[in-house]
Amino acid sequence: MIGQPLRRREDERFLTGAARYVDDVDVPGALHAAFVRSFEAHARIRKIDAEPARRARGVVAVLTGADVADRAGRLPAGSIEDGVVADAGHPVLARDKVRYAGEAVAIVVAKSRALAEDAAELVEVDLEPLPAVVDVLAALADGAPLLHEQLGDNVLSRWSKRAGDAVGAFARAHRVVSRSFSIPRLVAAPMEPRGAVASYDADRDLVTLWTSSQDPHRPLAQLSFALGRPRDSFRIVVPDVGGAFGSKGAIPPEAVAAIVAAMELGRPVRWTEDRLENFLAAYQGRGLEADLELAVAADGELLAVRARLYADLGAYLFPTTAVPSHTTAMLMTGAYRIPAADVEVVGVATSKVPTGPYRGAGRPEAAYLVERMVDLAAHELGIDPVELRRRNLIPRDAFPYETPLGWVYDSGDYERCLDRVLELLGPEDGHARGVAMYIERCGGLWESASVEALPDGKVIVRTGSSPHGQGHETVFAQIAATELDLDPAEVEVRWGDTDETPAGVGTFASRSVAMGGSAVLEAARAVKEHWRQTGARTPFRAEVRFESPLLFAAGAYAAVVELDPATGRLTVLRVAGVDDSGTIVNPLLAEGQVLGAIVQGLGECLVEEAIHDEYGQLRTASFADYSLLTAAELPDLVTAFVETPSPHNPLGAKGIGEGGAIGTLAAIANAVAAALAPFGVRHLDPPYTEERVWRALHER
Amino acid sequence: MTQQVSIEINGERYAAEVEARLSLADFIRYEARLHGTHLGCEHGVCGACTVQLDGEPVRSCLLFAVQADGRRVRTVEALGEPGKLHPLQEAFKETHALQCGFCTPGFLMSLEPFLRDNPHPSEEEIREALAGNLCRCTGYVGIIEAVRLAAER
Numbered sequence: 097m098i099g100q101p102l103r104r105r106e107d108e109r110f111l112t113g114a115a116r117y118v119d120d121v122d123v124p125g126a127l128h129a130a131f132v133r134s135f136e137a138h139a140r141i142r143k144i145d146a147e148p149a150r151r152a153r154g155v156v157a158v159l160t161g162a163d164v165a166d167r168a169g170r171l172p173a174g175s176i177e178d179g180v181v182a183d184a185g186h187p188v189l190a191r192d193k194v195r196y197a198g199e200a201v202a203i204v205v206a207k208s209r210a211l212a213e214d215a216a217e218l219v220e221v222d223l224e225p226l227p228a229v230v231d232v233l234a235a236l237a238d239g240a241p242l243l244h245e246q247l248g249d250n251v252l253s254r255w256s257k258r259a260g261d262a263v264g265a266f267a268r269a270h271r272v273v274s275r276s277f278s279i280p281r282l283v284a285a286p287m288e289p290r291g292a293v294a295s296y297d298a299d300r301d302l303v304t305l306w307t308s309s310q311d312p313h314r315p316l317a318q319l320s321f322a323l324g325r326p327r328d329s330f331r332i333v334v335p336d337v338g339g340a341f342g343s344k345g346a347i348p349p350e351a352v353a354a355i356v357a358a359m360e361l362g363r364p365v366r367w368t369e370d371r372l373e374n375f376l377a378a379y380q381g382r383g384l385e386a387d388l389e390l391a392v393a394a395d396g397e398l399l400a401v402r403a404r405l406y407a408d409l410g411a412y413l414f415p416t417t418a419v420p421s422h423t424t425a426m427l428m429t430g431a432y433r434i435p436a437a438d439v440e441v442v443g444v445a446t447s448k449v450p451t452g453p454y455r456g457a458g459r460p461e462a463a464y465l466v467e468r469m470v471d472l473a474a475h476e477l478g479i480d481p482v483e484l485r486r487r488n489l490i491p492r493d494a495f496p497y498e499t500p501l502g503w504v505y506d507s508g509d510y511e512r513c514l515d516r517v518l519e520l521l522g523p524e525d526g527h528a529r530g531v532a533m534y535i536e537r538c539g540g541l542w543e544s545a546s547v548e549a550l551p552d553g554k555v556i557v558r559t560g561s562s563p564h565g566q567g568h569e570t571v572f573a574q575i576a577a578t579e580l581d582l583d584p585a586e587v588e589v590r591w592g593d594t595d596e597t598p599a600g601v602g603t604f605a606s607r608s609v610a611m612g613g614s615a616v617l618e619a620a621r622a623v624k625e626h627w628r629q630t631g632a633r634t635p636f637r638a639e640v641r642f643e644s645p646l647l648f649a650a651g652a653y654a655a656v657v658e659l660d661p662a663t664g665r666l667t668v669l670r671v672a673g674v675d676d677s678g679t680i681v682n683p684l685l686a687e688g689q690v691l692g693a694i695v696q697g698l699g700e701c702l703v704e705e706a707i708h709d710e711y712g713q714l715r716t717a718s719f720a721d722y723s724l725l726t727a728a729e730l731p732d733l734v735t736a737f738v739e740t741p742s743p744h745n746p747l748g749a750k751g752i753g754e755g756g757a758i759g760t761l762a763a764i765a766n767a768v769a770a771a772l773a774p775f776g777v778r779h780l781d782p783p784y785t786e787e788r789v790w791r792a793l794h795e796r
Numbered sequence: 797m798t799q800q801v802s803i804e805i806n807g808e809r810y811a812a813e814v815e816a817r818l819s820l821a822d823f824i825r826y827e828a829r830l831h832g833t834h835l836g837c838e839h840g841v842c843g844a845c846t847v848q849l850d851g852e853p854v855r856s857c858l859l860f861a862v863q864a865d866g867r868r869v870r871t872v873e874a875l876g877e878p879g880k881l882h883p884l885q886e887a888f889k890e891t892h893a894l895q896c897g898f899c900t901p902g903f904l905m906s907l908e909p910f911l912r913d914n915p916h917p918s919e920e921e922i923r924e925a926l927a928g929n930l931c932r933c934t935g936y937v938g939i940i941e942a943v944r945l946a947a948e949r
Contacts, residue, residue, distance in 0.1 A: 103889055110897025111885040113832015113872040117898065120831035210817070287836045287844055287898040287932050338834070338898030339932050371837040565896030565933050688892045688934060695935030719841035719930070727926035727936035 097578045098747070101684035104570045105584070106563075115336040118291045118308040119368045126293060126364040127156055129354050130212035132202040132219040133376065134194035137230075137712025138243065138447040139223035141192055141201065149204055149218040154211035157361055158219060160202045161191035164356045171349060172321045174415035176422040179255030181443070182247050186412040186450065188322065188352045194223065195243050195411035196449045197713050198376025203353040205365055228712035232385050232406045232444040243411055243445040252409045253418035253443030255425060259500035260436025262391075265400035269391035273473045278781045279461050281383040281408060281706040283722055284454045286564075288338020289369035290378055292351035294358040303355055304331045307347070310340045311562040311602035312594045315347040318415060322352050334592035337564035341696070342453035343378050344564065345604050346414040350377070375717040380706050381454020383408030384421065384461050390469045391436075396479045398488045400436035403428045403465070409443040410450035416604075417450050418443050423458030423537060429499050430466035431510045431533040431650060432488040437500045447712045453604060455696055455757040459536050467532035467762040468779065471769060475778070481766070482531055485514060489533070496743075503537065505648040506750075509740045513652035513674045520672035520734045521654045527669060530766025531654045534758040538606040538751030539647035539744070544598040545615035546639035547576055547623050553633065555580060557589045557619075560600020561612025566753065567685045568608060572616045574682060575747070579620035598639055606649070606751025609681055614745040615642035621746075647742050649750040651675040653759030659771040664790025666771075668698065668731040668764060675755040676738040679748035683737070690735050690756045697760025699725045701768075705783050801865040805830065806874035814861050820854075821845045823861035824871060832872040832901045836930070843929035846902035847871050853906045872901035875908065884908060887946040888939070895933035903929050907943060916947055 109115045132144075146158040170185035190201045202219050206212035227241040234240060235250040243250055266272060292307040303325070309315050312332040320327045337344065350367050358365040369378070385406040391399040407421035425441040470488075474481040489510045490497050497505045510533060521529065546558045557576050561568060569589040577584040591597055600612070622638035656670040671694055680686045703723040707715045716722040735756075741748025761782060768784050769777075772792060780792045802811040803823065810828045824833045824847065833856060836844035840858045847856045848870040856869075876882035881889070884907055894900045903926070910917070910925045917925065922943045926936060 104892065106897075107889040107894060108878040108881065110894055110900050111872075111881060111888055111904070112875070112877050113830065113901050114878065115897050116831065117834070119825075119835075210815070285932060287842060287896065287930065288834070289836075337896065338836075339896040341932070371839065371842075567895070684892050688895060688938060691935040691937045692895065692933045693935075695937075696932070718839055719837050720839070724930050724932060726928075726930065727940060728923045729927075730923070730936060733935070733937060 097574050098681055102570055102574050102584065102682055104567050105573065106567065106569050117288055117336050117338050118293060118306050121293055121306045121335055123293050123295055123364045126366045127205045127207065128209040128212045129357065129365050129367040130204045130209065130216040131200040131350055132204065132216045132221060134190065134197055134199045134201055136194060136223045136225050137197045137228040138226040139194050140226060141190065141194060142222040142224050144202060145220040146202060149215040152215040152218055154207040155204060155215045157205045157357060158202055159357055161187065161189035164188055164353060167356045167359065168323055168352055170322065171318055172415050173413040174418055176253060176255055176418050179253060179422060181253045181413055181418050184244055184252055184413045186349050186414055188349045196447055198449055200350055203357055205357050205361065209368065229447045230708055230710060230712050232408045232446060235444050235446055243447060250445040251442055252413055252445045255422055256440035257501055258438045262400040262402060262436040262438040265391045265436045269399055270394035271392045271476055273390045273392060273469060273476055275388055275469065275472055275779060277386045277465055279382050279384040279464065281451065282381045282454055282700060282704050283375060283706050284341040284343035284381055285724060286339030286341055286343060289371060289374040290344060290348050291368040292354055293364060293366045294355040295364040296359045296362065298362060301329055302331060303329060305351065305355060306333045306335060307351055308337050308344060309334050310344045310564055310604060311600060312592055313560060313600045314345060314602045316594055318347045319352065323355065332594045334562050340564045341455040342381065342457055342604060345416055345453060345602065372717055376714060377449055379414055379450045379452035381451060382461060383451050384424065386465055388465055388469050390473055392473045392477065396477055396484045396487050398432055398434045401428050401434055402438045405441040407441060407443045408446050408451060410446055410448045412450050414450050414452050416452045420453055420458030424461040426501050426503055427459060427462035427535055428466065429501060431490060431535055433490050435500060439501065448708050455693060456754045459534065459754065459758045460761050463532060463534040463758050463762040464765055468765055471766045485533060486511065503646065506742050506744055507740050508648065508650045508676060509738060510650055513650060513676050513738050516736055516738060517652040517654045517672050517674040520736060521656065527656045527658055528767050528771035529654060529656045530763050530770055532759055532762030532766055534651050534755065534762060536606065536649040536751055536755055536758055537646055538649050539610040539644055541601045542641055542643040543600050543611040543615045544639065544641040545612065545619045546598050546637060547616065547619035548637040549623050549633065549635050551635050553586065555582060555587045557587060557616055558597045559589065559591045559612050559616060560598045561608045562592045562600065562603050564603065566608060571609060571613060571682050571685060575613050575616050576620045579617055580624055606753035610647055610745050610747065610749040610751060611642060613681065613749060614747055615640050617746050618642055644744040647744055647750045649675065649677045649755060651755045651759050653763035655763040655767040657764065657767040657771055661775065661793055664786040664793060666768065666784045666789055670732040671760060673735045673756055673759055674738060675752060676740050677752040677755065678742045678750035679739055680737055681747065681749060686752045687735060689752045691733060693754055693756025694733055694760050695725055697757045700761050701764045701782050701784055703783055703785065799862050801861050803864045803867065803869055805869045806871060816860065816862055818861045819857055820859040820861050820864050821856035824856060830871050830873050834898050834901060836899065843906065844899045844902040846905045848905055848909060851909065853909055872904055875904055883949050884946045887942040891938040891941040891945060893934060893938035893942040899929060899931045903939060911947060
């Protein structure tokens with residue numbers, strides 16, 4: 097059944113209204129939380145007067161930062177390989193200072209959500225405004241106001257690497273292509289905002305948290321850190337999750353505050369985020385300024401790349417905040433055999449909500465930067481951009497291929513991806529077109545799974561990997577049923593409860609099939625081996641922890657666009673995407689991932705941008721101001737897979753969740769640049785709104 | 797300020813004393829305890845909370861429960877059930893028109909009256925009909941196919 101487009105077994109509950117998301121979880125006696133949030137981007141807290149709120153109808157408690165300090169510290173700040181991060185984890189509730197508009201300063205707990213929101217308005221927060229720090233380059237300038245005075249500057253992370261003879265390559269290059277880029281912040285905007293229900297059993301000293309999260313085990317570790325309690329004093333349950341796209345990979349500070357309130361009050365506390373809060377306080381994505389230089393020989397050989405990346409990390413570090421810009425840095429040689437690199441990334445503190453992974457998480461930025469540079473080089477050298485790529489792609493016989501920056505690409509056939517996408521794109525028809533390659537780092541670390549054969553012949557798969565829309569139940573049942581020669585209907589898949597499922601790392605970096613799926617496969621193999629030895633399908637349970645090095649999916653994307661110079665209106669006519677994600681277990685679901693990711697990438701190109709004004713206020717805090725594309729705005733989309741197996745897992749799988757969101761921006765950006773070239777415009781950063789395109793054409 | 801309301805939902809009558817400010821969506825979710833209707837934005841853009849009021853699709857986050865007093869509401873729970881799906885639900889499953897599923901009930905409740913009024917829609921009409929509901933997962937491709945398939949059947 098591997099490779100078959102099985103329909104999803106989870107669909108019936110979603111289609112009939114029987115799914116249970118976190119706000120649907122019935123916890124008897126639960127109170128409701130609302131948060132008092134900072135209206136300033138950067139300010140000293142003079143005083144918080146919660147007394148009027150405490151006296152309001154239906155209110156049970158109001159807790160400020162000072163009130164939770166005994167029980168809760170900060171969330172962990174995370175780390176990056178070979179780099180440094182500052183001690184700037186996100187506080188549960190602000191104390192002394194607020195560092196972004198929307199930062200929670202108090203939790204109000206009441207008998208209903210409406211009463212909690214009423215009372216939150218009565219909390220008087222007296223703030224002494226400090227200068228906002230909005231622009232990353234200004235934040236690094238001498239004398240810039242400091243977000244965290246004790247750090248001495250506005251740097252939250254730093255990483256750099258030089259490899260190969262970059263200095264020599266730039267000195268002897270036929271040409272050096274230079275360009276600065278700016279990639280705006282985006283909002284992940286899952287249709288279900290965040291939320292949690294916290295409950296505390298004092299007799300067992302056990303905290304139970306139902307949470308809309310990407311996985312249960314990362315919250316477990318983060319809560320253990322923030323609350324200073326052992327991991328076995330928590331049970332984390334992840335019910336159905338209404339999308340995440342990277343934005344539900346860190347436990348929200350609000351959920352920690354709800355736990356503290358539940359412990360103080362001895363009653364469960366529910367927090368259901370509204371959309372405004374999600375815009376203001378859920379971590380955002382992207383946000384990068386970059387200066388690139390590419391050293392090129394006369395024949396088009398790419399000799400070296402130099403990159404200075406300045407990531408807009410926002411006010412604090414969530415555990416994953418510093419990760420995307422490190423990923424961007426590591427991918428600065430892209431799909432090409434570039435022997436030398438000199439790359440530095442600085443993660444910058446700004447008075448805005450933190451950033452973190454959003455679908456692609458550093459890889460779309462890398463593809464955008466590298467692929468724009470390749471097109472700019474092609475333009476300067478007068479070489480066809482596709483031909484320039486062919487001359488420099490890592491050849492199919494060069495794997496495993498270690499990049500100068502130190503990642504080892506496991507397998508791939510980049511030229512075949514390029515050939516295939518050109519076929520999908522169709523013949524030249526006079527419209528501007530753009531082509532881009534991408535590399536997706538995926539997989540890595542470990543996942544675990546158990547497979548249990550019951551006396552009645554049924555099989556239960558328990559996985560530490562956890563879904564939020566991907567279809568784990570169908571795919572993991574498909575894998576186990578294939579190995580055990582069963583009907584998938586005889587396989588039950590359980591996930592999302594730290595009391596029942598084996599430990600897991602999490603659902604991110606397009607790793608569920610390759611890591612979680614391989615763990616399921618190896619556990620099923622162990623059951624099968626037991627059956628072989630006993631000569632019968634006897635009851636048996638096997639648990640496997642599967643580890644692997646990083647995997648590297650790749651692909652080629654292309655776009656055809658049309659530009660109306662009078663209005664600046666850009667029409668994307670066609671996007672073609674070819675993804676090489678290794679072996680495809682379920683092509684129906686894999687294509688679903690690709691199409692969904694392409695349309696998110698299209699949104700990034702056409703309409704999406706989180707805009708903060710000079711005071712650090714988010715001006716795009718509703719779906720009226722931050723548009724998502726609708727079905728009426730889709731171009732022609734064509735996709736295909738190339739399947740070069742990974743040598744690192746028994747499925748041969750890599751990741752499929754993000755490629756569309758990685759390749760689409762780079763391809764459309766190159767097509768837009770091609771469309772603008774006749775007007776003398778060499779480059780334009782996204783989003784390609786009518787206003788931005790018109791200004792590029794008319795305000796030169 | 798509270799008010800007595802009586803609303804027929806999926807053929808059952810739900811009577812309650814509610815605050816005048818209670819939205820129809822909250823009435824459906826927390827008074828009638830029908831959790832299939834979801835709140836995605838609470839400002840009338842995303843369409844996840846779409847239900848039918850006297851047969852026509854409405855955003856239940858933009859209506860007060862008191863406005864539905866004495867009227868008929870139909871939610872996704874009335875459309876079909878596991879093992880006995882509505883043809884539209886079958887088509888969604890067939891074409892992989894849902895991933896996280898949070899927006900799905902709103903799409904279904906918008907589309908059922910659309911196909912009733914326009915049983916043979918063009919591609920253009922389908923896209924227009926879908927444009928009032930947001931989906932962040934699927935890129936809409938499977939949903940468009942599902943509508944086409946349901947119309948054919």
